[in-house]
Amino acid sequence: MAVTTPPRRDVPPLDMAELAALESLPLRARRLADAVGAGRHRSRRKGASLEFADYRDYQPGDELRRVDWRLYARTDRLHIRETHEDTPLRVLLVLDVSASMHYASRPGLLSKLDFARASLGALALLARRQREACGAALLGDDILRYLAPSASPARLRAVWGTLDAPDAGQRTALAETLGRLAEAAPRACLFVIASDFYEDPAALEPAVRRLRFERHDVLALHVIDPAEEDFDYADPGLFVDAESGERLALDPAAAAQAYRDAFRTHRTALEDLFRPNGFDYLPLRTDAPPLDALGAYLARRAGQV
């Protein structure tokens, strides 16, 4: 199957205020998908389709119907005709819905959860446009919802519905729930994980290794509110942990530098967790359109062709 790219429409540049003004996930997803302007991509796997891929020598045990008899007539040797596998890519959109994801540092800015929903919703649309199987999972302190990947045309609406579900967990147990999700998901899925990753990278490592062992691919989208990265609070106050409810009287000016250093270290640790396993790690600020995420997805998808 040839890579096809739909005619590029003139799409105005996307800004986050416009995205936030769109009220529903489908609208946001479509706006995002239109902004990235992607076409269909093929699977990188070779399988039993009609489109020729390559020849190889016959091996005992190969199905005789896959022998190219015409080539045998010319060469007097048995060759197996390989074709591109036309099976769709299974994309599993994993959304962290813990309480920390509900954070938006200022009005007019999407919360991390809505930002992640819009991003994953747009990926679901892109997957659908490429007729790939798409599923979704909501993770909190457990797997709150799970929708297995499917290439069914109706799956897109189901995925959006799952992503837009009002379920919200309180605490993050990403390492544990991700491990269980790897068990439940079919093999060789593309896990697109949107989370703020408030998890110890060391605790995440077993789950990530398992995903690699299960031949899954992973695109980790680290959703970050600008305030989490910049920590530009000026006035002292009583800081409340969104997940645990823990309170901490704090002069932000005093802790700013140390916080920034710790956050940067955490991001580096996450990157060091995912990249050595062949996965992608992408930090996304909620004050910028997630086009990088969509582009990364498309690049990832292209790499599988």
Add this chain to the structure above:
Amino acid sequence: MSWLFPGFLTALLAIGLPLVLHLLRKRARQPVVFPSLRFLAASLPQNASRHRLRRRIVLALRCLALALLAFAFARPFVARAGRRGGRMVVVVLDNTFSLQAGTRWQDTLDWAKERIGTLESGDRLGVLVVAPRPTWLLTPSADTVSALRALETARPSWHSARVEPALRLAAEVLSAMPAGEREIVFGGDHQRVGWFGTDFARPLAAGVSVSFADVPAPLARQAALAPPSLERSDAGLRARLSVRNFTGAHRRRLRVTRVGTTAPIVELDVDLGDRETRSLEVELAGAISGTAGFRFALDADDLPADDVAYAAWRGAGGRRVLLDAAPDHGAADFLRTALQSTTDLKPALQVSPVPPSAAWPPDAVALLRNDASFAGDAAQRLDAFLLAGGSAVVFIGGGPAQSRWLAGRGLAARAVAADEHGLRVHNWTLDHPLVTAFSQSTVRLLVGWRFREGWGLPADAVNPLALWTPEAVAIGETDAGHGRLLLCGFSPDRRASEWPVQGTFVPFIHRAVVYLFGASESGETAAARVGTAFSLPGAGSWRALDGPAAAAPPVSVAGSVVPDAPGLYELTVGAERHLFPVHLSADESDPAQWEPGTPWTDLVSTRAVAQGKTRTVPLGAVESEQQGRLWWWLLGIAALALAVELPVANRTSR
């Protein structure tokens, strides 16, 4: 540590501002929901303690800088050792000549020194004398040694003065200085004339106490000689004088000597009744020729200062009046007639025509009305005459030579427009010696001066005696060379007015000439009074021939002098010699004390002093502060504190 401007210390309250801001900042506890505190909690303990330390350092530096600025503006200084600035005393001394009586002066000094004997190191002391006007011998300072020295070297003067101005000055100065105790120590004899005119109902400045010396015992024998007058008599000269007795009846001996000699011309006993004023006529036998001075002395009583008086005789032969020729109008020469008629007036004048070709004698007074006197050689002789010290009365008639001569001296006279009533001389300068002498009998002599034509002198070029209009001077006086010009903007003939035939004409001409001679109406020289300025007939050498100032060296004088002591003084102008008797104030001789009671005690204010209102900067404190300049150091440290505070504060605000 003392402060020059302690009011600035209230700025220390500004330290509360950073403190309040610091506390308010610490107490802000607005709930802030944050996704996770895991990175905050981990870094908090170490950074918080370091940050807390930085904040406290910033707070301390800000408070320190504010405090140092407040201290710097308050201008600190270290008071000299032992100085507490608590007591400030001004000794006010009545140094009028009545204090020369007996041991009054020494008694007054002893009493004052006893009063200030309790001063401690650091207290301030000043000395103020009342005569001739309130004068600081030493302004209040901690240098009490100098103040005591000034006190001991002070001597009673020959002046008379009132006490009140000095007391009020001392009180005002004391009240303006910060001190725990402010005191005036007044030493005097409480003479009635000293307290005369004092407003006892108006107290001195609040917060100032006054110690008054006790009223001294009355004098046993006190009589004073009034200034004698001389007149020519058949025997020579006759002196008229009076002796005023202020005490009980007693006999005194009067000796009259010619100054420069020791042998008495006259010596007689004078029996003075109880508080009697005796008038005496003393014949000074023998021919008196030329200038002579006489000393009249009583034998000493309790107040010897006023027991001596002087008189001077300059003779009557020296007053030459030069009169120029009358203009050829065919009319009577009223001016010559007037001068000839002054022979009955004193002093007599010798009238002679202006020398046509020789130099004019500079000891004469010229009366000039002819335009020819201002032209050609005559003008040159006139200029030389004035330059040599001669004086002239100039009647302005509008002639061209006279106009040019006047214009060349910046005295251009302009014709004054007359109305149907003519021109009127008015606005007389009543305190001018000539006008005063002229109108002494009646001021009616100054009215009715009407002229048909007149010339106005520039008001800014002459000293006006009378005006036509505010801008045009009718009679004015100005210096010319070493002599003087009396300029009359009218002519002394009947073309211009009826003035020459009026009763004011002859007296005015006579007074004007006598005034220019600088002499009195008789052959005796005009007397002067101690402390009072009087005009001199010219510039020259001035010295005392007799009296307390006889030992003083001659001094050069011009215009006028203010003698400080009685005596017979000599003014030498070129070859000319003038004698001037200088007398004491007659009031001061009266030793009567104020009666009844001691109302001066009412001068002490009973009102509490308001420290804040009287706060000013003491001179000594300024000196101490300027020696130390501590505020520069404080400003420097404050700047250093702010320089350190800035980077630390920046680190706490990240």
